[in-house]
Amino acid sequence: MATGTKKKSVQSRISMMAVGESNASSAKISPANEEDGPKMDISGLFAEMTKLGAILTSVAADVSHIKSDMVEFKNAISAIQTRMTEAEGRISDVENKMRSITEDNGKKAKKLEQLWARVDDQENRNCRKNVRLIGLKEGLESGGSINDYVMKILVDGLGLQGKEYELERCHRNLLQTLTRKVRRRRRGKRAGALVRLRRRGLRTVLPGIFLSNVRSLRNKMDELALMRSMNRDFASSCVLCFTELWLCEDIPDCALKLEGFHLLRADRQASLSGKTTGGGVCFYINSGWCTDVTVIAQHCSSSLEYLFIHCKPFYSPWEFASFILAAVYIPPDADVQAAQCALAEQILHMERTFPDSLIIALGDFNKANLSQELPKYKQYIKCPTREERTLDHCYSTISGAYRAVPRASLGLSDHVMVHLIPAYRQRLKLSKPVVRAKKLWSNEAVEELRTCLESTDWDTMKAASNCLDEFTDTVTSYIHFCEDSIVPSRTRLSYNNDKPWFTPKLKKLWLEKKNAFRSGERDCYTEAKYRFTKEVDIAKHQHSERMQQQILENNSASVWKSFRNITNYKPQQ
Known part of the structure; x- marks a missing residue:
């Protein structure tokens, strides 16, 4: 609105200046007025023209902004239209799928009603006065009807004539047919190297x-x-x-x-x-x-x-x-x-x-x-x-x-x-662990066993025995009984993959190392690991010295036993 008002004021001034110039040409004026009048009008006109140019520049900038906004609006509207088209297509696809699902459900409902009617009919027939023949395999009728085959069984097996009874219908039991056709589920799991x-x-x-x-x-x-x-x-x-x-x-x-x-x-x-x-x-x-x-x-x-x-x-x-x-x-x-x-x-x-x-x-x-x-x-x-x-x-x-x-x-x-x-x-x-027992001999246990054997009445055992072999078995059993009762023992599990140099002390240090790792204490774990590694070197060195000593002593049985443990050699049966 301000721009239009300025344009109108400029035009009115230009028209007034034109009227003044026409009047001045017809009337007689002084020389001073003839020189100063045109200069003042032209300078004012240039000032107005400059202002008008600035206004037009701002108007052009506003118009360009409006055009860019219109382009953005058009793009947004086109994108919305595209999305609306895609949404309509998806909605139509969903409607078609729903329609097909509804039709399929209707067909399945009709089929279910038919099957249920058949099952109901079978149950009703089972409640009648029926004769049930169990154990007849399929295909025994040899291409004929099952009605004729049952008639033949009743005539040949029971001696009944056709006038004494009436066969309304012969059919196989539905439950037995379904049971035969259902495959049993396999139990267990697949085996093999790849599995x-x-x-x-x-x-x-x-x-x-x-x-x-x-x-x-x-x-x-x-x-x-x-x-x-x-x-x-x-x-x-x-x-x-x-x-x-x-x-x-x-x-x-x-x-x-x-x-x-x-x-x-x-x-x-x-x-x-x-x-x-x-x-x-x-x-x-x-x-x-x-x-x-x-x-x-x-x-x-x-x-x-x-x-x-x-x-x-x-x-x-x-x-x-x-x-x-x-x-x-x-x-x-x-x-x-x-x-x-x-x-x-x-x-x-x-x-x-x-x-x-x-x-x-x-x-x-x-x-x-x-x-x-x-x-x-x-x-x-x-x-x-x-x-x-x-x-x-x-x-x-x-x-x-x-x-x-x-x-x-x-x-x-x-x-x-x-x-x-x-x-x-x-x-x-490959094999289960073996439980091995070891006697813990000590001075106290030896002394107690000696006292027990010295206080035993051996003449009573000799008198109760009929021969020397029976007396020997009796004494041996009694000594074993005293040993088991007096001397304490320790059992341990022995696995077939145990190293010959892996001692009980190493196992204890290994457990300490494992517990230190689980505790999360880094210093404790480092110390336990160092002790275990050092003890492994000592155990291997001691085992090597024992094998060398066995070789020097010509103890061939122990040497071959150690070699078999190292090489996992098994003699052929």
């Missing part, structure tokens, strides 16, 4: 392993990532072992990263093998199974490539302190004898260095075989891994430790992927 592996997850006795000759690992990372997300057995596997990686130093570990797994690789070196491409071995270790992994040996030559790692998992059975995994690749054109000897020598060195660890050697052996160099090692992969030949092997000292199952190969690799499923049952579960 146990899936049930235990990463807390397995032996690590679950996937083995494959990938023939270039870099172009198969997408497939490995897909398998990790889609295949439960692959994702929960403890170890992935791959050979023929075809990698070089220019490819970083981050390009080969697999989520949830830690990579340890050994690429082929041209300076050692004389070859610039091919070869290479690696391990992917599941972080949920083990994080304490150390590379302890690595070798590369024209005949043999291997990588030894030492794993201390979060969970392992009592009989295995840790696991040593060896990834092996022997090229097809290699010197097989030299490769076998070098690998066997390295494995024996690992046995001497880590006597309490289980060694698992696996990979692509091609023409090689360790059955002669290491006769106590068992080969678990029996299925063909490339066409009709078994080129991939897995060795360990435990018989039946793994069951090998072939899986689909990775990408265009010509080797199948082998799933090594742990089938080993730990020694603790």
